[in-house]
Amino acid sequence: MNIGEKIKRIRQHRRMTQKELGELVDLSANRIAQYEMGYRVPKKPLLNQIAEALRVSPLALSDGGNGPANDILEQLFWLDEEQPGVIKLVPTERGTTRYNANPDLALHYDDNDNWPPRSPVAMWFDDTILDDFLKDWAAVQKMLYAGEITQAEYFEWKIMWPDCDNLHI
Numbered sequence: 001m002n003i004g005e006k007i008k009r010i011r012q013h014r015r016m017t018q019k020e021l022g023e024l025v026d027l028s029a030n031r032i033a034q035y036e037m038g039y040r041v042p043k044k045p046l047l048n049q050i051a052e053a054l055r056v057s058p059l060a061l062s063d064g065g066n067g068p069a070n071d072i073l074e075q076l077f078w079l080d081e082e083q084p085g086v087i088k089l090v091p092t093e094r095g096t097t098r099y100n101a102n103p104d105l106a107l108h109y110d111d112n113d114n115w116p117p118r119s120p121v122a123m124w125f126d127d128t129i130l131d132d133f134l135k136d137w138a139a140v141q142k143m144l145y146a147g148e149i150t151q152a153e154y155f156e157w158k159i160m161w162p163d164c165d166n167l168h169i
Contacts, residue, residue: 001078003047006061008036009081010054010159013152024053060159073133077158088120089138133161 001009011021011032018036019029025046034040035050042050051058059074080087125131144154 001082002038003041003061003063004036004038007050010056013155014054021053025049056159057161057163089134089141091138
């Protein structure tokens with residue numbers, strides 16, 4: 001998803017017109033439309049203004065270059081928006097078997113309707129930021145699937161990350 005598509009998606013989520021967003025950042029509705037359609041790309045200072053006007057983290061509109069961990073997380077967020085449900089987050093519990101000591105070890109799961117017919121592959125990050133984030137995301141995703149939060153609240157959590165502590169989720 002390019003920057004313009006992100007601006008449009010978040011603007012629509014905020015129920016804002018192009019004119020309203022333009023007024024907040026001192027631009028015409030036509031210029032906002034040009035950004036959303038990808039004809040123009042806002043420079044970083046303007047992108048930060050747009051993020052502030054949309055009340056989102058500037059990372060939500062970024063096109064990378066924020067550090068490897070942040071870039072990975074933002075890519076995963078937008079992949080989840082473009083293909084809802086493609087990312088499944090599953091909490092794990094510590095066991096006693098050492099994975100590196102046994103290369104044939106596989107994680108086991110209970111077969112149910114939520115798993116694909118083929119065995120999925122698990123992945124983890126040996127990075128505190130990514131690991132902590134994925135645990136938080138798994139908890140929020142679980143709330144969505146349990147009907148405790150709406151799709152809009154779920155999206156709000158993602159576009160406010162990393163400042164999502166202020167949300168009442």
